[in-house]
Amino acid sequence: MVSGPQGEVDVAIVGLGPIGATLAILLAQRGWRVAVVECRPQPYPLPRATSFDGQAARLLAGAGIGADLAGLSQPATGYQWLDARGRVLLDIVFASVGRYGWPDASTMHQPALEALLTRRLATFPNVRIWRGHEVVDLREDGDRVVVGTKGGDGAAHTVAARWVIGCDGANSFVRERLGVGVTDLGFSYDWLLCDVELAVERAFLPTNQQWCDPARPTTVVGSGPGRRRWEFMRLPGEGLDELRTSDAAWRLLEPHGVRPDNARLLRSATYTFRAMWADQWRDGRVLLAGDAAHLMPPFAGQGMCSGLRDAANLAWKLDLVLRGASAELLDTYTIERRAQVRQAIRESVKLGRVICVSDPDAAADRDAAILANSRCGPNRPEPAKPLAEGLLSRLPEGVAAARGDVVPQGRVCVGGHAGLFDDRVGRGFVLLTRDGVDAVPVVPGVDLIVARLAPGAVTDVDEVYSSYLAGFGAVAILVRPDHHVFGAVADLALVPALLEDLKRQLNAL
Structure with missing residues (x-):
């Protein structure tokens, strides 16, 4: 058994989260030799993302795991935004079979999804996975990139790849090594995240809710079979240390009927969301995807979905380039995906500005304005955003x-x-x-x-x-x-x- 990265591959992927794993599968299906280097020696056991939309489900099915998605996910019925009095500010109803042949939205348990993707990867003899190896160096050498790693025992290893993709998350080593700048919209708040496993099955209708209550803006969403997530915004003047205790978590969960006698607290942790994107997604033979390329507030549920779109866009273009097409084709990846991500981030920020209001007077004005302009009846989710530029037909007579x-x-x-x-x-x-x-x-x-x-x-x-x-x-x-x-x-x-x-x-x- 190989102890660490060595030899040559067509593509090296840094990071074995859902984006890196999906990209590796899409390339392996096309016959390319793929190496995946992951710094964690074991899979991360706790969920981060909690849902995917119908387009993302279609892309995951393209990676060969469609038949198994039902075992780790549940169709979501809807997404409501309510004010402190329980009045509906926004109402989106999800179909069980939507525009893309899959549920409009599904809640899921991310560790189960990652395990499923990893099992799928194991079926390809042309894929090598090295866990517990931290990437510490990237160096272009002609038509190869030499990836230097350090194992848990301190041993150094290298693998040479024709292309390297950084799917290594928000604190991406690959992005930092490339010296890529970021555009940060400066919109961020601290939240307490509570993942809960319920002892008794409960019906939540609709599946997902945002409580736009200035006394404590709160997110309540499904996170796969038997699991729920509550998120509570840190209020002005409230210390993070106050929220980082299990006592604080149970105190905030109790009004929602969640107590130690009917639920298990899987995790309570604070996090800060950001709204940013990398200014450059390709430098020579190295590219970025997923959270390494963009971060967004969670309110539209598009973080992981956007990363899966990165993988789907990049995989077929890398395939053509590896077959002999010009490497400039990969510049259309940046053009297409960065434009879509910018739009998704700005829309997430717009939603965040609705919920992250802790001033009662400002919240009252917000509620009045939304209710005065709201349309009657529930809404359906909007279709996926079209591409406006990139590798698209220029035929004058085209539609x-x-x-x-x-x-x-x-x-x-x-x-x-x-x-x-x-x-x-x-x-x-x-x-x-x-x-x-x-x-x-x-x-x-x-x-x-x-x-x-x-x-x-x-x-x-x-x-x-x-x-x-x-x-x-x-x-x-x-x-x-x-x-x-x-x-x-x-x-x-x-x-x-x-x-x-x-x-x-x-x-x-």
Whole structure:
């Protein structure tokens, strides 16, 4: 058994959290040699993230663990924001089967998710995992990056990789070593986090709530089967030491019906959320992903989800580059993901400014303004944000409105077997058409799946795709491996031009 990193691999990933593990799987599935270096000798036993959305579930399914997600997660019913009097300020209802073929939102136990991803990684002979090894050095040497590590016994090891990805969290060594600056919006508050295991099953409707009570802003969310999380904001003038005791945790939990006789306190700890992103996500052959690249307040539940989108975006681009495409393709990773993350962070900050109010008068003004402008009835979650720039079609005759959108997912029937589109048709570059196409140009390095919506080919069981194309006035769309639309056309005669556009852009990089 190898005691520490050594030899050469195609990609070295620093950090074995959910983002590093997912990225490693997506690359291993494509046949690349991957090394994952993790400083912790054992998996972290406590949850951090508590949920993922439908798009993130779809991406996790793409890593081959979709069938096992139900064992560690539960669909969330909704997300309500309430004022101190219990009046609803914001009401979002989640569907059990949403736009992307999965629940709109699911609560989950993060250690179970990480264990599932690690078991999946163990099925690949081309993956090596080194736990208990701290990365202490990065050095580019020609077309390789030499990663220096130190084991728990103090022994030094190295592994050479064609590419290195820093997925090593908020205090990223990789980011610091690169000297990358960050943009910090300066929005941060201290909160007490209490993870609880309930002795008796209780119904929480809706699943997730924010209590916008200036006396103590409070978050109450599910965190997987049998578990809940309560978070309490530190009030002005309140010392952190006052909150860092189990007595303080039980005192704050008691009004919620949570006591030592009916629950087990798994953890109580204070944390400070931040709103920031790295200014540079790539330096030569080293890139950043996940919390190493961005941090955001928790109120939109998009921290881990954003990291999974990083992994999905980066994996297929690294695959093309490793096959011979220009390394400049990886610059579109930064362009695309940083723009989306900035938007997600700003939206999370906007929500945070609603809940993190401890002044009663300011809270009363806030409540009155929200209630005066609120719409009747519950809301549905918004679709995933489209890409506005990056590797997208520039075909003048294309359907511009579809470009960059995230394709929904429904059930289809192929070869007499029904199932979700990704499972039945396949994942990768997909050309989806309403009619047959006579000639499809070859794009070097791209394994294209051609799917025709027609009985006997791809039957649109839920009529998701027919209506989706019709909504844009398109007869064909070219979908990227991360489910974003590269481009769409309203005339089948333009399909070859659409493929040539992709080929031209890849060659031009």
